[in-house]
Amino acid sequence: MGSARISGSLPLQVAAVCYRKRGASFEFLLVNTNNGDKWTFPKGATEPRLSHSQAAEREALEEAGAVGVIEPRHFHLYLHTKGVFWQASGVQEFVVKAFLLEVTRTQPPDESMRNPTWFSVEEARRALAKGREAKYAAELRNVIDRAVEHLSAQGTMVPGLPPRAHLSFWRSLLRT
Numbered sequence: 001m002g003s004a005r006i007s008g009s010l011p012l013q014v015a016a017v018c019y020r021k022r023g024a025s026f027e028f029l030l031v032n033t034n035n036g037d038k039w040t041f042p043k044g045a046t047e048p049r050l051s052h053s054q055a056a057e058r059e060a061l062e063e064a065g066a067v068g069v070i071e072p073r074h075f076h077l078y079l080h081t082k083g084v085f086w087q088a089s090g091v092q093e094f095v096v097k098a099f100l101l102e103v104t105r106t107q108p109p110d111e112s113m114r115n116p117t118w119f120s121v122e123e124a125r126r127a128l129a130k131g132r133e134a135k136y137a138a139e140l141r142n143v144i145d146r147a148v149e150h151l152s153a154q155g156t157m158v159p160g161l162p163p164r165a166h167l168s169f170w171r172s173l174l175r176t
Helices: 052-063 123-131 134-153 165-175
Strands: 011-022 025-032 043-046 066-070 076-082 092-106 117-120
Touching: 011 066, 011 134, 025 052, 025 123, 043 052, 043 134, 043 165, 052 066, 052 092, 066 134, 092 134, 117 123, 123 134
Parallel strands: 011 092
Antiparallel strands: 011 025, 011 043, 025 117, 066 092, 076 092
16 A cells, blocks of 8 residues: 655655534544554545545545545644554654544444544543554644634534634633
8 A cells, every 4th residue: 555755755644534513512433543552543545546535535434434524625734653663664654634524424344443433522632642652642632633623613613602602612622
């Protein structure tokens, strides 16, 4: 599975940040990594025949069984690693383009070992950080924070809050 390169530096992958609205907040759909020891977003390599958002949408379906509406433009870039230093292949860093995908339905994923699971905002931040080096844990927590910011900036309103209170509400979610 090849990866495109950005400016001759790090290889590029795409991720689908799958979410759904639940009451006054959001939940994020995460999947197990290939070896099952960490949580991550559905992600993978780009393909010449697909746009980056289409490739991310494909990953969401394959790894999480998530079907929905994906935004055509990425909302965030982050660093991700694969591998471990004690194996022959070592550690490789990737730049990941993150795309928001609002999940309208789920089905069994093609990759059954991925165990797609819904997490609240705070649970997702903790799950993504668990077992990772501090630098990469912070990168993934930041993806969740940016997703919530982006969704709130799109006018996603919280029932019962007057319009001016929304910015304070979303900022309070990010501080937790």
